Amino acid sequence: MSGKIAVIGTGRIGEALLVGLLGAGRAPDDVLVTARREDRAAELRTRHGVRVVENAEAAKLADTLILAVKPQDLPALLDELAPHVAADRLVISAAAGITTAFVESRLTPGTPVVRVMPNTPALVDQGMSVISGGSHASERHLDAADAVFAGVGRTLRLPESQQDAATALSGSGPAYFYFLVEAMIDAGILLGLPRDKAHELIVQSAVGAAAMLRDTGEHPVALREAVTSPGGTTINAIRELENHGVRAALIAALEAARDRSRELGAGR
Ligand SMILES: NC(=O)C1=CN([C@@H]2O[C@H](COP(=O)(O)OP(=O)(O)OC[C@H]3O[C@@H](n4cnc5c(N)ncnc54)[C@H](O)[C@@H]3O)[C@@H](O)[C@H]2O)C=CC1
Numbered sequence: 278m279s280g281k282i283a284v285i286g287t288g289r290i291g292e293a294l295l296v297g298l299l300g301a302g303r304a305p306d307d308v309l310v311t312a313r314r315e316d317r318a319a320e321l322r323t324r325h326g327v328r329v330v331e332n333a334e335a336a337k338l339a340d341t342l343i344l345a346v347k348p349q350d351l352p353a354l355l356d357e358l359a360p361h362v363a364a365d366r367l368v369i370s371a372a373a374g375i376t377t378a379f380v381e382s383r384l385t386p387g388t389p390v391v392r393v394m395p396n397t398p399a400l401v402d403q404g405m406s407v408i409s410g411g412s413h414a415s416e417r418h419l420d421a422a423d424a425v426f427a428g429v430g431r432t433l434r435l436p437e438s439q440q441d442a443a444t445a446l447s448g449s450g451p452a453y454f455y456f457l458v459e460a461m462i463d464a465g466i467l468l469g470l471p472r473d474k475a476h477e478l479i480v481q482s483a484v485g486a487a488a489m490l491r492d493t494g495e496h497p498v499a500l501r502e503a504v505t506s507p508g509g510t511t512i513n514a515i516r517e518l519e520n521h522g523v524r525a526a527l528i529a530a531l532e533a534a535r536d537r538s539r540e541l542g543a544g545r
């Protein structure tokens with residue numbers, strides 16, 4: 278399935294996907310976006326050279342619709358789009374928590390719906406997108422969704438029952454790393470380093486650690502052990518992390534994110 282793609286709701290993740298799609302070589306003429314406010318529409322036109330259209334027009338013109346509005350705004354958007362979405366279109370929802378069954382229930386019966394949980398590193402082609410099909414999504418539709426998101430990073434298919442967990446891990450995941458980086462830069466300040474130098478040291482350490490995780494195939498425990506010299510500095514830091522319950526805090530944090538994803542979908 279090729280043709281035009283529309284990003285409906287071009288906020289933070291919508292724009293990240295847009296940039297990723299254009300960066301992956303999709304022609305600006307083949308990408309439509311929608312925005313609620315005219316100043317935002319003008320910004321998107323100037324910044325990315327894409328056509329900004331009304332939601333209804335996007336639904337009529339695009340073969341694939343990516344819905345990237347907040348879960349709370351999705352019901353109203355679906356009601357607005359439904360009369361204009363032909364049942365041969367592919368509808369991809371990126372809304373946390375919202376089930377394909379809910380989206381299907383608001384559209385023409387038989388419309389293929391795919392649920393995708395992307396993440397913002399799609400902006401730099403390093404996204405992680407988790408894909409699940411609804412009841413009318415065939416292998417061809419899943420392949421089509423896969424092809425769109427593979428252009429902006431890695432993709433993984435999981436049963437929809439695991440999407441709330443995936444949302445907690447990879448959808449929200451980048452935020453946890455930014456939080457850690459922010460805290461580690463603060464530590465650099467405490468240790469007397471200038472902020473820009475602390476930033477450089479931590480960001481490059483994060484990039485290096487991420488590349489090691491991805492490229493060596495080593496388990497994170499082995500990689501951490503290789504940094505942790507007997508009687509050295511790292512083990513003192515690790516002891517403090519364990520004393521402060523950082524591992525348990527992360528487990529609880531991701532569980533809370535998973536629960537919120539479930540809540541967002543509940544009753545819808
Ligand atoms: N921000 C992220 O890292 C991720 C977000 N998501 C999901 O993506 C969705 C959007 O999240 P964000 O981008 O963070 O929110 P956001 O608030 O930055 O973007 C939502 C955009 O949708 C627009 N919008 C709302 N109703 C509209 C309508 N009827 N027609 C056209 N545009 C409309 C808003 O004006 C806004 O620009 C949510 O459902 C979220 O669960 C999924 C994965 C990652």
Ligand SMILES: O=C(O)[C@@H]1CCC=N1
Nearest residue numbers: 373444447448449450
């Ligand atoms: O915070 C949120 O609800 C969205 C979903 C995953 C990442 N951001």
